[in-house]
Amino acid sequence: MLLEIDGISRDFGGVRALDGVGFSVEQGAIHGLIGPNGAGKTTLLNVLSGITPPSGGRVRLEGREIQGQPPHRVAALGMARTFQHIRLFAGLSCLENLIAGQHLKAKRPLLPRLLGLPAARREEEYWRGQAMDILELVGLKARAGFLASALSYGERRRLEIARALASQPRLLLLDEPVAGMRPESLDKVAAVVRTLAQAGMTILLIEHNMNFVMGLCSRITVLNFGRVITSGSPAEVSCHPEVVEAYLGAAVCHA
Amino acid sequence: MDALIQFWAVYGSLLNFMGINCLLGLSLYVTFSAGLLSLGNAAFYGIGGYTAGILTTHFGAPFPLALVAGTLMAGLAALLLGLPVLRLKGVFLAMATLAFGEVVRIAALNLKVTGGAEGLINIPVITQTWMIYLALAGAAYFLARLHRTRLGWAFQSIREDETAAAAMGVNLTLTKTLAFVIGALLAGLAGGLYAHLNFLITPGEFGFATAVNLLIFNIVGGTRAWYGPLLGAALLTALPEVLRGLGVTAGPIRLFVNGLILLLVILFLPKGLMALFQRRPAPAKG
Incomplete structure (x- = not known):
């Protein structure tokens, strides 16, 4: 298991946002996290990525305990994420967003730069090439020089995924990657996620669009009121009586 | 040759002050480039000046x-102050650093070793114009190169979005x-140079007005590249002399013109004067 979540709780004052959440994400899986608004999905992602410390419980990434660690440590262990409300570097170009996103991998030391050594230029060319490859993957190569703030909504979502990829993570967390997107943009994101999974990356994603989740994910975990209702394959989950009642409505189950 | 000597006699000290102010503009620019709104750099200027003096x-x-x-x-003072106050953001950081500035000014006003309100006097006059501009050139070169290093990108990431920066691995505290x-x-370097330019330094020179001036240099010049604050500092330092040339000598009208320039820049050139020199802010270069 790449990621093991065990008994995670989080209280905000008197509100228990997460209550003993536990499930595992397999290496190479596209794992969906669904549930009604307020179920605790984003809180869980914040706990996993170190932005919100948990009140209790354990998280293991490749066997190593990471709960309560600051975000930059968790990132260094191979986890990258996007945000429900897009958090791009709006004043930088698309390419520069990725260059900044290479923080953990590209050393870019000061001394060769100060001396103007050719090694600094070669390193820069290499990482620039890496960034351009990722922009091509998400279909934004033609936008490389554009300011992030000049992109359309769908493009910004994809750029945020691209920036997360720039750190070459083993686990990618996506918080509503296709929220509010038109169907054709949605397909582009789905294609990107599939490509990444085929290349061996593990993806945990929150999404409300059921077609997207059911079509893409190999496993799904359902949260409600901060607890896991069930985890399983898309078919199992969509026919689970509690899931149908809490979230999906009866019409979805085709089993 | 005579013209040059005469020019130097009239404007030599102006060039010195311009260089010092440019260096101070750069000092705030670095802090700014990581999204930190500091009003403490005037105090660091004072600490450098008094220590060296x-x-x-x-x-x-x-x-x-x-x-x-x-x-x-x-630098040491910044390290010790930074540990507690860098948890604060935006205006709150500005307030905390401003308070630190007042502490330093009042300390300089009351300590014996600093000469109190009369200031530190009889400082040997050693600083030459070339020293100031050598320091300035070194600092500008350093910052221009720093911009494209790992640390430079981390500064920009934090300025743009702290949470996203942390999530992609930037150690915020460090x-x-x-x-x-x-x-x-x-x-501090600017302070040491300044102290040895003038015989005398007084606590008032490192107070609130100076802290705000540094901020104005950056806003007027622009904060997206190292030459922005240089433009701002050079222009605003030279402005009184230019106005004198135009026949404006009285004090208040100069402040008025200063304020007017600031207002015009904020309204029409939100990225500062440096926006006049580039088509797009911070183009991607290798």
């Missing part, structure tokens, strides 16, 4: 040593502290 005046220390000591002392300390080192 006291060492040469009271202890007969050689000038280079005093300069290095002043620079390092300012990076912010470095931005704060590098800025203070430059301010």
